[in-house]
Amino acid sequence: MEKGPNLTKITTAQTSIEEYLDALAGGESTPGGGAAAALTGSQAAALLSMVLNFTVGRKRYAEFEEEMEGYLQRTELLRAELLALADRDAEAFGAVAACYAMPRLTDAEKSKRTLAMQTALRGAAEVPLAMAALCLEIMELTPPIAEKGNSNVVSDAATAAHLAFAAMHSALVNVRINLKFMKDEAYVDQGQARVESLVAAAESSYNAARAACKRTLGIAI
Numbered sequence: 001m002e003k004g005p006n007l008t009k010i011t012t013a014q015t016s017i018e019e020y021l022d023a024l025a026g027g028e029s030t031p032g033g034g035a036a037a038a039l040t041g042s043q044a045a046a047l048l049s050m051v052l053n054f055t056v057g058r059k060r061y062a063e064f065e066e067e068m069e070g071y072l073q074r075t076e077l078l079r080a081e082l083l084a085l086a087d088r089d090a091e092a093f094g095a096v097a098a099c100y101a102m103p104r105l106t107d108a109e110k111s112k113r114t115l116a117m118q119t120a121l122r123g124a125a126e127v128p129l130a131m132a133a134l135c136l137e138i139m140e141l142t143p144p145i146a147e148k149g150n151s152n153v154v155s156d157a158a159t160a161a162h163l164a165f166a167a168m169h170s171a172l173v174n175v176r177i178n179l180k181f182m183k184d185e186a187y188v189d190q191g192q193a194r195v196e197s198l199v200a201a202a203e204s205s206y207n208a209a210r211a212a213c214k215r216t217l218g219i220a221i
Contacts, residue, residue: 012039012086029097034089034128037170038082041135044163045079047156048141054150064148071145078134082167085131089174092127095120118183125178125191128171132198135168139202142209146216154213158221161209168202 012020012035020039024031052072055061061068099117103109139161146157172195179191213221 013083030090030093031086032089032093033170034093034131034174035086037128037135037167037174038086038089038131040163040170041131041138041167042079042082042086044135044138044160044167045075045082047160047163048075048138048145049079051145051149051153051157051160054153055145055148058150061148061150067144068149071141075138075141078138082131082134085127085134089124089127089131092120092124096124114183117181121178121182122184122187125175125182128174128178129191129194129198131171132168132175132195132202135164135171136198136202136205138164139168139205139209142205143212146209146212151216154216155221158210158213158217161206161213162221165202165206168198172198 012031015023020031024036049072052068052075055068056065056072096117099113099120102113102116104113142157142161142164146154149157175191175195179188179195182188182191210221
């Protein structure tokens with residue numbers, strides 16, 4: 001995880017942008033990079049929703065109406081899920097930070113602290129893994145939206161793809177750092193395999209998203 005063990009109570013969805021950025025820039029442990037990644041992913045999903053809202057109900061795109069409505073339901077769910085993960089990341093960090101305050105004078109206390117820390121680290125890895133998977137889905141949704149959605153706003157779909165790609169890789173930084181301190185080799189191997197799979201899939205999906213946007217827009221993205 002990042003920064004020190006100090007914590008601050010921040011609820012992302014109920015915080016103004018200025019307040020959130022002040023908290024992000026401050027000397028507290030949360031919000032941090034994981035929360036920023038989740039919020040960035042949520043913005044990517046919101047941009048796809050915007051493209052879809054400019055498409056659904058328009059006569060020019062009537063043949064894709066049902067398909068676009070389905071995508072809109074999914075992008076809105078992705079937006080909400082990623083926003084919630086911003087706060088879950090802070091909670092996961094809190095669990096790790098709490099372990100540092102546990103006593104470790106006796107062997108029994110050391111053993112208890114180690115077990116608690118390993119459990120907390122696993123939770124702190126699972127949250128950004130979930131973020132990364134959702135960001136990958138945003139990239140996978142971008143090509144059909146860019147190809148069939150309202151061409152006047154496909155530049156926003158391109159931005160969504162860029163943001164989702166950055167958010168996914170940012171989330172994976174936190175996965176890797178937590179795996180580094182885990183003692184369960186089988187879990188670490190499994191986690192690293194999941195990371196590698198996400199990275200490979202994201203590269204393909206990101207390239208497909210960019211290509212689709214480029215075909216519609218006729219510009220380099």
